[in-house]
Amino acid sequence: MLRKNIGFANWLLAGTLLFGILLSGAPPKTPRPLADVGIDAPGGKRIRLTDYKGKTLLIAILATDCKHCQDSIAILNEFQRTYRAKGLQIIAAAVDAKAPQNLPEFIARLQPAFPVGTMTQDNTRRLADFGITDRPFVPIFMFVDKKGTVRFQYSGDDGFFKAEKQNTKNLIEVTLR
Numbered sequence: 001m002l003r004k005n006i007g008f009a010n011w012l013l014a015g016t017l018l019f020g021i022l023l024s025g026a027p028p029k030t031p032r033p034l035a036d037v038g039i040d041a042p043g044g045k046r047i048r049l050t051d052y053k054g055k056t057l058l059i060a061i062l063a064t065d066c067k068h069c070q071d072s073i074a075i076l077n078e079f080q081r082t083y084r085a086k087g088l089q090i091i092a093a094a095v096d097a098k099a100p101q102n103l104p105e106f107i108a109r110l111q112p113a114f115p116v117g118t119m120t121q122d123n124t125r126r127l128a129d130f131g132i133t134d135r136p137f138v139p140i141f142m143f144v145d146k147k148g149t150v151r152f153q154y155s156g157d158d159g160f161f162k163a164e165k166q167n168t169k170n171l172i173e174v175t176l177r
Contacts, residue, residue, distance in 0.1 A: 028128060028129035028130065028150075028153050029129055030150055030151060030152060030153055031149045031150060031151050032129060032149065032150050033148060033149060033150070034049055034050065034057075034127075034144050034148045034149065034150055035049070035123075035126045035127045035129075036048070036049070036050050037049060037119070037123040037126055037127050038119075038123070039091065039093045039115075039117035039118065039119050039123075040100075040117045040118045040119065041115055041116070041117035042103060042104065042107065042117070045117075047091060047115055047117055049091065049127075049144075050148065052089055052091070053146070053147070053148045054146055055087055055088070055089045055146060056083075056086075056087050056088050056089070056143075056144065056145060056146055056172070056175050056176050057088075057089055057090070057091060057142075057143075057144035058076070058079070058088065058089075058090045058091075058141060058142070058143055058144075058168070058172060058175075059090075059091050059092070059093070059127070059141070059142040059144065060072065060076060060090065060091070060092040060093070060139055060140070060141055060142075061092075061093050061095055061119070061124060061127070061128060061138060061139065061140040061142070062092055062093070062094055062095070062138050062139045062140075063094060063095065063096035063099070063138045064094045064096055064098065064099050064102035064103060064106045065096055065098065065102065066096070066138050066139070066156075068138075068139060068156060068161070069138055069139045070106075070110060072139050072164065073092075073110045073112050074110075075164060075165050075168060076090050076092070076112070076113075076114065076168075077111070077112060077113040077114075079168060079169065079172055080113040080114045081113055083172055083176065086176055087146065087176060088172060088176060089114065090113075090114040091114060091115050091116075092112060092114065092115070092116040092117075093116070093117055093118065093119040093124070093127075094106065094116065094117070094118050094119075095118070095119050095121070095124045095138070096138075099118040100118050103116065103117070103118055127142075128140055128142065128153065129150075129153075136155040136156070136157075137155050137156030137157040138155075138156050139156050139161075140153065140154065140155050140156065141153070141154050141160075141168065141171075143171045143172070143174075143175045144175070145175050151171075151174075151175055152171050152175070154167075
């Protein structure tokens, strides 16, 4: 009898875990085509990601009030300068609720060497391939090849960010090939 109860408990645990995974949504699919969304840049300009076809992109989705995201800007600045001549373009989109108000100060303080704008929640979900109930952690890095295919994507809670600088460099080099 005890054996049956343990078996049932394991089955129940497995079912609960599977249900939790289904509720949380599937991870973003890669590779996948880059979504045709726009980022609202300062001064009323619009950044269309598909205009960068033929370039390797690193798209950073971040929050203006996120310390990790702010620290990532310095790393991304370095890579933009180092790999620009090889065809890399970094673009960032701030997606927090206060991004439109915070963006001018954010840009003035951090001096990004690449375009930064804001993006709506709907466009963020489309771009990053998230479901309506997903709650990913920022920053989110997306690596897009010259053909406009998202090859790699990592959210702030992924192990990728434990060695952010080295992992980012490695994937930039892989994606540039």
